[in-house]
Amino acid sequence: MSQMTKATTAFVAAAAATAAGGGRAAAIRLTAVRPFTIHKAFYSTSPSQPDPRYDSLINGPLSTLPAPLDIPAPRKPGESLFGYYFKLGKGYLSFYKTGLKNAAWVNPRLAGPVMARWRDDRGYAGIVQNKWITRSDLQLLKRNQHDFRRIPLFAILFTICGEFTPFLVAIFSNIVPITCRIPTQIEYDRKKRERRITASFESFLPSTSINRPVEGLDKLSWKEKVHCSTVVGRHSGLWPSRVLPLPFGFVLHKRLARYEVYIATDDLLIAKGGGVMRLSPPELEIACVDRGIKVLGKSEQQLRADLQRWLTDSKKGVTIWERWLTLPTS
Structure with a gap:
C-alpha cells in the first residue's frame, strides 16, 4: 500500500464505521454538529465560480454529485513516468476522499431535518399535499439513502486498492456511491x-x-x-x-x-x-x-x-x- 493510501486509511475507516452504525442514527448524530441551513445547488465547471442560472432549489445539492476530478493531462513525451502517475494517483485519491466525506458526513447532516419532516408527513403523499418539499430536498433524500448503504463496501475496496480503485469501479459499479463515480464510470x-x-x-x-x-x-x-x-x-x-x-x-x-x-x-x-x-x-x-x-x-x-x-x-x-x-x- 502506498504512502498516500496509508494516509487516508483512518479517514476511510471512520467513514465506513459511520455508515455501518446505521443510516438513521448516524444522520441524527451528524445533524447535531451544526444547525441545518438551506443548501442551494447550481452547476459550474469551476466550483469557485457558480453559474447563477442554476442557483435554484430545483437542483440537488452539489454535495450529492461527484466532485470535480482534477487529474493531469495525458503524459507528454519525456515526462517522468513516476511523477506523472504520482500526480494521477493523487488526483484520484483527492476525488475519492471528497466523495466519501460528502456521502458519510455532509449529506447525512443535510438530510437529517428533511427526513424528520418526511417521516412526520408519512412519505410522498404528505409532502406533496403539504407542499413544503423542493426537488432539491427530494434528490438529497434519494441520493443520501443510495450512497449511505454503499459506503462500507466501497470503503473496504478503496482501502485495499487505493489509487488503483478507478480500474475496478466498472466491475463493482453497484457498490460505488454516486459521489465517488468518475466520469468514465x-x-x-x-x-x-x-x-x-x-x-x-x-x-x-x-x-x-x-x-x-x-x-x-x-x-x-x-x-x-x-x-x-x-x-x-x-x-x-x-x-x-x-x-x-x-x-x-x-x-x-x-x-x-x-x-x-x-x-x-x-x-x-x-x-x-x-x-x-x-x-x-x-x-x-x-x-x-x-x-x-x-x-x-x-x-x-x-x-x-x-x-x-x-x-x-x-x-x-x-x-x-x-x-x-x-x-x-x-
Whole structure:
C-alpha cells in the first residue's frame, strides 16, 4: 500500500464505521454538529465560480454529485513516468476522499431535518399535499439513502486498492456511491443501460407489447414488468431474466410501484421549481436517466426537449408504463 493510501486509511475507516452504525442514527448524530441551513445547488465547471442560472432549489445539492476530478493531462513525451502517475494517483485519491466525506458526513447532516419532516408527513403523499418539499430536498433524500448503504463496501475496496480503485469501479459499479463515480464510470454505466434497453426491445419484449396503451402497473404482464424495470434499472443486469422469472415477483412489483410515485413526485417538483430550463446540465441528465430517456450522443437542447415532452405527457395523463413500452425514436 502506498504512502498516500496509508494516509487516508483512518479517514476511510471512520467513514465506513459511520455508515455501518446505521443510516438513521448516524444522520441524527451528524445533524447535531451544526444547525441545518438551506443548501442551494447550481452547476459550474469551476466550483469557485457558480453559474447563477442554476442557483435554484430545483437542483440537488452539489454535495450529492461527484466532485470535480482534477487529474493531469495525458503524459507528454519525456515526462517522468513516476511523477506523472504520482500526480494521477493523487488526483484520484483527492476525488475519492471528497466523495466519501460528502456521502458519510455532509449529506447525512443535510438530510437529517428533511427526513424528520418526511417521516412526520408519512412519505410522498404528505409532502406533496403539504407542499413544503423542493426537488432539491427530494434528490438529497434519494441520493443520501443510495450512497449511505454503499459506503462500507466501497470503503473496504478503496482501502485495499487505493489509487488503483478507478480500474475496478466498472466491475463493482453497484457498490460505488454516486459521489465517488468518475466520469468514465458514469458513461460506461449509461452505455450499459442503453444497450440493455435496446436489447430488451429487440429480443425480450413481445411485439404485441410494444407501443400498446397501458392503464397501470397491474395491467402489465411479467415480461412487460421486467422490461419496464430494465428501462429504469430497477433490477440487476446480472440476473438472467430472459430465461428465469425474477424470484419474489412481488418485490419487483413493489419496487416499480414505489418508483412510479417517485417519478410522479419529481415531475411535480420540476414544474414547481421553474421547469426544465432551470435544471443544471448534470441534473438534466440525471432526470432523463431516471425516466429511461436515452442521453448518450444528445445535446443539452435535445435532452431538455425530451424531458419537456415527458412532463407534457404526464400532464396529459399518459402512464409511465405506456411510455416505457413505446419504442424510442431517437
